[in-house]
Amino acid sequence: MSNSDQFLTEFNLLHEAMKKYTKRDNNFGSLFYQLKEKHPVIKQYQDDINMARELRNLLVHEKKETFNIAEPTAEFIDMLKTIRQQFENPATVSIFSKEVISLNDTDSLLRVLELVEQYHVSQYPVFQGQHFLGILTDNGITNWLSSVRKETPLDLNKYKVSELLSKDDKGASYEVVKQDMPLYEIEKKMIERINQKGHSKLTMLISKTGAIKQREDIVGIITPGDMPKVIEYL
Numbered sequence: 580m581s582n583s584d585q586f587l588t589e590f591n592l593l594h595e596a597m598k599k600y601t602k603r604d605n606n607f608g609s610l611f612y613q614l615k616e617k618h619p620v621i622k623q624y625q626d627d628i629n630m631a632r633e634l635r636n637l638l639v640h641e642k643k644e645t646f647n648i649a650e651p652t653a654e655f656i657d658m659l660k661t662i663r664q665q666f667e668n669p670a671t672v673s674i675f676s677k678e679v680i681s682l683n684d685t686d687s688l689l690r691v692l693e694l695v696e697q698y699h700v701s702q703y704p705v706f707q708g709q710h711f712l713g714i715l716t717d718n719g720i721t722n723w724l725s726s727v728r729k730e731t732p733l734d735l736n737k738y739k740v741s742e743l744l745s746k747d748d749k750g751a752s753y754e755v756v757k758q759d760m761p762l763y764e765i766e767k768k769m770i771e772r773i774n775q776k777g778h779s780k781l782t783m784l785i786s787k788t789g790a791i792k793q794r795e796d797i798v799g800i801i802t803p804g805d806m807p808k809v810i811e812y813l
Contacts, residue, residue: 581650582650582651582652582653582656583638583650583651585651585656586631586634586635586638586651586655586656586659587635587638587639589656589659589660589663590607590631590635590659592663593628593631593659593662593663593666594607594610596663596666596667597610597611597614597621597666598610600614600618600666601613601614607632607635608632611625611628611629611632615628618666619763619766619767619813620662620665620666620669620763621666623813624662627658627659627662628659628662631655631659634649634651634655637649669761669762669763670761670762670812670813671758671759671760671761671762672756672757672758672759672760672761672762672765672783672785672799672801673758673759673785673799674762674812675785675799675800675801675805675808676758676785676798676799677799677800679704679784679797679798679799679800680694680698680700680703681703681704681705681706681794681797682694682703682704682705682706682715682740683705683706683707683740684705684706684707684712684739684740684741684744685739685740685741686739686740687735687736687737687738687739687740688720688723688735688736688737688738688739688740688743689735689736690740691703691715691720691740691743692720692735695717695720701716701717701802701804702714702715702716702717702782702800702802703715703716704784704791704794704797704800705740705741705744706794707741709792709793709794711791711792712741712744713744713747713753714747714752714753714782714784715740715743715744715747716747716752716780716782718747718780719743719744719746719747720743720747722746722747723738723742723743723746726746752772752780752781752782753781753782753783753784754768754781754782754783754784755783755784755786755789755790755791756783756784756785756786756789757785757786757787757788757789758785758786758787758798758799762809762812762813763813765783765801765809766806766809766810766813768781768783769781769803769806780803781803782800782801782802782803783800783801783802784797784799784800785797785798785799785800785801786798
């Protein structure tokens with residue numbers, strides 16, 4: 580199979596993928612115009628896709644009997660295949676699946692500080708039994724410590740997570756997302772948060788079902804500090 584034939588095959592596969600995604604049986608140019616500002620993969624590679632569209636038109640509409648006006652390179656074909664694969668099978672939040680350390684509302688401040696020191700983690704889901712209460716962040720710990728700064732000596736075993744959680748004004752800054760959510764949706768949510776709040780302190784709790792009914796439902800977490808890794812996968 581010639582490079583031109585391989586290119587046209589890959590181009591047609593991308594066209595079919597775009598039709599499936601939009602649920603519209605439109606021509607390539609129309610679908611490309613719809614998606615280039617809406618879908619992160621198409622937007623990211625829009626210049627390359629547009630070049631492929633122009634090359635396809637040359638090959639199909641202006642093909643000579645003895646030779647092609649332009650012959651696509653193997654590298655260009657591979658790039659188009661990569662774009663199509665990323666479009667059809669985008670990286671998902673499942674990449675960030677891992678064991679998540681959670682707290683009980685009755686755990687002591689000492690327990691929290693020990694976990695912070697040991698694991699260098701600053702976001703902890705909090706449960707009352709199997710009931711999810713929210714997230715304790717470094718912000719909540721700092722706010723609480725500020726409120727008791729004049730108390731000496733400070734008994735770290737006396738105070739419980741439930742008291743710290745009430746001081747966490749960022750405690751509501753989390754969303755529960757399904758394990759199969761594309762990573763580009765996480766980037767979009769972070770950008771929306773920056774535009775709305777002026778910061779991106781949004782934690783994503785990953786669940787197989789998109790809901791938390793018990794501790795075991797949390798199968799991963801994405802924190803603001805993970806955003807550079809998220810972008811690497813896009």
